[in-house]
Amino acid sequence: MSLPLAGLILILIALIGGVIAMAAFIWAVRTKQFKDLNAGAYVIFDEEEPVGKVTDNIFGFPETKKPPASNKGRGKHESRKQSP
Amino acid sequence: MMFIRLSTFFLGVLATFFLGWAGLTLIPGIQIREIKPSSELKPYTDEQFSGRAIYIREGCIYCHSQQTRPEGFGADQLRNWGRPSVPGDYVYDKPHLLGTMRTGPDLFNIGARQPSEDWHLIHLYNPRALSPGSLMPPYPWLFKEEDEFSKEVHAAMGKKVVPVPKGFAPEGKVIIATQEALDLVAYLLSLNHTYPVE
Amino acid sequence: MNPESNPLKIDESPELSARVLSDISVSRPVLAFFAFAVAWLLIGTVFGLTASLKFNFPDWLGSFPALTFGRVRPAHLNAIMYGWVSLASAGCAIWLTVRLCQVEVRWRKLLYASVLLWNLGLLYGTISILTGNNQGLEWLEFPRGAAILIAVAFVCLSLSILRTFHARQVKHIYVSLWYIMASVVWFPLLYVIANLPFYSGVTQAAVNWWFAHNAITVWFTPIGLAAAYYFIPKVVGRPIYSYYLSLLGFWSFALFYNWNGIHHLVGGPLPTWLISVSIVASVLMFIPVITVAINHHLTTVGHFDKLRYSPTLRFVVFGAMCYTAVSFQGSIEALRSFSEISHFTHYTIGHAHLGMYAFVTMILFGAIYYTMPRLTKWEWPYPVLIKYHFWLVALGIGLYVGSMTIGGILQGLYMNDASRPFISSVEVTQPYLLARSLAGVLILIGHLIFIYLFSLMILRRGPERKAPPWQEEAEVIFP
Structure with a gap:
């Protein structure tokens, strides 16, 4: 296979890839997957280890304060309901 | 919905990976496959090939490259290390030994720069016997120490006596090169790519 | 919690959060990965220091073939990369996966198989390099047998992680999980493709790097x-x-x-x-x-x-x-x-x-x-x-x-x-x-x-x- 042909195929693959990526992006926006994205950042916290709680203080950090009031997104995006 | 989203995710993960693979290995591979061996490049002889295996075994690649850089990129041309290497110089190399370190000098044309078998044997036995300040390890296991007889006796027994300078070999002993050392030197001497290419 | 999602037969106790349960479910396999990782860390560090000292004292240990610079250096690289860093990363990836999926780990036996095969591969590979059986490619020095063992071990790890991910109990997939899921798909592919014996010359150099x-x-x-x-x-x-x-x-x-x-x-x-x-x-x-x-x-x-x-x-x-x-x-x-x-x-x-x-x-x-x-x-x-x-x-x-x-x-x-x-x-x-x-x-x-x-x-x-x-x-x- 000659180089121009290989280049052409590469450009073709890139174009197809680009179109697929673009389509996936438009689809993701249409299906509102970018709405409320920040909620994902809260899944690492739960009731026992809420926002504001320091979870590692081996060198003797004083007991942590209450979680800050500006705690948007918690609760509403409860990641997992405790089953009874 | 979640299924489609995850499929998209994994599709994207595979696509980015294989795009890089195609661009960096597949397409250059197709391009390079058409390259013919440089016209004066010879395949390795059995002896050189065994020597190459010793080169790999002892990890020479971790300090020596086998590629010469073009004019204006480093001092390879000014040091007379040979014309810039081309893909056609490497067609018989498996595994490739291009290397990424030059703790020691480039060896692409060492056979032309240093054509003496004795020099290479002494240098492998103890690099500091020939180049003071060198950090290269010695390779004494490629040699044998034997009681001193006359040169003729050793030659008659078909042994290669290495002319190690005084003070670098044990008193009253001579250093005999093993077949491994001779193979390795044969390989090093074969590293001579001074023929012209287009 | 249904019985299928509780393979450990831990008493149903509502006090235990999903976070704690998932920690418990992986404690043995993750500890195994970490313990072997730490062992390889020590081995790799000693090799590394030996290789470094050889620059200062080139004739030190000069008569031992297994300890020459050109063998100790790749042994250091492989012990650290495929030993310490890989095993510790594997343990870390398993632990993060169960935590972020909030489930117990799945296919735990595969993880034990993985850690076993991985160490066999490392041991065989490292001894091979020291005794002179080096494939000659940087980062791919291990002989084919060792590479196969490590590849199989990695596939076992990937399967267990992907299965655990599939069983996740969370709505949002945290960013760490994207990296881990991509990684466990990428690396086995990469390792297998790079170890295929088809390449030579400069093409092999391209594949190598x-x-x-x-x-x-x-x-x-x-x-x-x-x-x-x-x-x-x-x-x-x-x-x-x-x-x-x-x-x-x-x-x-x-x-x-x-x-x-x-x-x-x-x-x-x-x-x-x-x-x-x-x-x-x-x-x-x-x-x-x-x-x-x-x-x-x-x-x-x-x-x-x-x-x-x-x-x-x-x-x-x-x-x-x-x-x-x-x-x-x-x-x-x-x-x-x-x-x-x-x-x-x-x-x-x-x-x-x-x-x-x-x-x-x-x-x-x-x-x-x-x-x-x-x-x-x-x-x-x-x-x-x-x-x-x-x-x-x-x-x-x-x-x-x-x-x-x-x-x-x-x-x-x-x-x-x-x-x-x-x-x-x-x-x-x-x-x-x-x-x-x-x-x-x-x-x-x-x-x-x-x-x-x-x-x-x-x-x-x-x-x-x-x-x-x-x-x-x-x-x-x-x-």
Whole structure:
């Protein structure tokens, strides 16, 4: 296979890839997957280890304060309901 | 919905990976496959090939490259290390030994720069016997120490006596090169790519 | 909770959160991965220091074939990369997966199989290199048998992680999981493709460096980043600065980083366009690196006081800062004008250690300091020793990278100056190589302290310290 042909195929693959990526992006926006994205950042916290709680203080950090009031997104995006 | 989203995710993960693979290995591979061996490049002889295996075994690649850089990129041309290497110089190399370190000098044309078998044997036995300040390890296991007889006796027994300078070999002993050392030197001497290419 | 999702037969107790249950379910396999990782860390460090000392005393141990520089150096690289870093990353990835999926681990037996096969492969591979059976390709020195063992071990790990992910009980997939899921798909593919025996000549060089750099792209870096993305916000108790940016960071990382490898062959006998493509991709790495840097560092900003109290945060923040540093350095290093000097010199060795040690290894230390008490239900004894560990390795790696950077640049300048004999480029590096060995000693002492602490944790020995919150939860039987 000659180089121009290989280049052409590469450009073709890139174009197809680009179109697929673009389509996936438009689809993701249409299906509102970018709405409320920040909620994902809260899944690492739960009731026992809420926002504001320091979870590692081996060198003797004083007991942590209450979680800050500006705690948007918690609760509403409860990641997992405790089953009874 | 979640299924489609995850499929998209994994599709994207595979696509980015294989795009890089195609661009960096597949397409250059197709391009390079058409390259013919440089016209004066010879395949390795059995002896050189065994020597190459010793080169790999002892990890020479971790300090020596086998590629010469073009004019204006480093001092390879000014040091007379040979014309810039081309893909056609490497067609018989498996595994490739291009290397990424030059703790020691480039060896692409060492056979032309240093054509003496004795020099290479002494240098492998103890690099500091020939180049003071060198950090290269010695390779004494490629040699044998034997009681001193006359040169003729050793030659008659078909042994290669290495002319190690005084003070670098044990008193009253001579250093005999093993077949491994001779193979390795044969390989090093074969590293001579001074023929012209287009 | 239905019985299928409770394979450990732990008494149904509503007090135990999903987080604790998932920790318990992986404690044995993760401990196994960590314990072997720590063993390989010691082996790899000793090999590394031996290789370094050989530059200072070239005739030292000169008559032992197995201990010649050209064998000890690849043994060091492989013991650290496929031993310490890979095993510790695997443990870290399993633990993060179950935590972030909030389920018990699935296919646990595969994890035990994985750790067993992995160590067999490592043992066989390392002994092979030392006895002279080297495949001759950097980063792929292991003979085929060892490579197959490691590939199978990795597939076992991937299957267990993917199965656990499939069983997840969460609505949102946290950013760390994206990196881990991508990684466990990427690395087995990469390792198998690179080990295929079809290549020769310069094509093999391209495949070789595509692999070596991509091993960092698809395995070591994503796990390091996944850990930093979890531990920084988790320890500080504050969500990640910008989740939007992490999305951009992930996809630009996946797109650009896969193209970087061929900059290792700059100036070499390969098509120029190929090297240029890699250089462009290396510079484009600024995008994902800056997004990750913003996310990691701005999450920490305002919480620097917590570095005083949390060993995990100390190690992880140090690692995250070094990720920014090493990536910037890498992008600049890839440029032709700079690599003309730095290529072929010890500068690259300094860069590699800034990446694999100051970034990845430090984050893995942080991860181990966080996970161990939750796996063994035992708090780290002797906190002061943790501080010694941190300062010894932090100063050690600082000295290491500093001396290799300066020594490497001098080496490159002397090498490119044709009016100087080549040997001057060797002689000029000698004081820096001595400093490097000193750095290696500091790091080895730090590791010995770490190994001592780790052994105490595994054996649950040492003075019992005030119970941390996670110990006060209901007694559980370890599976």
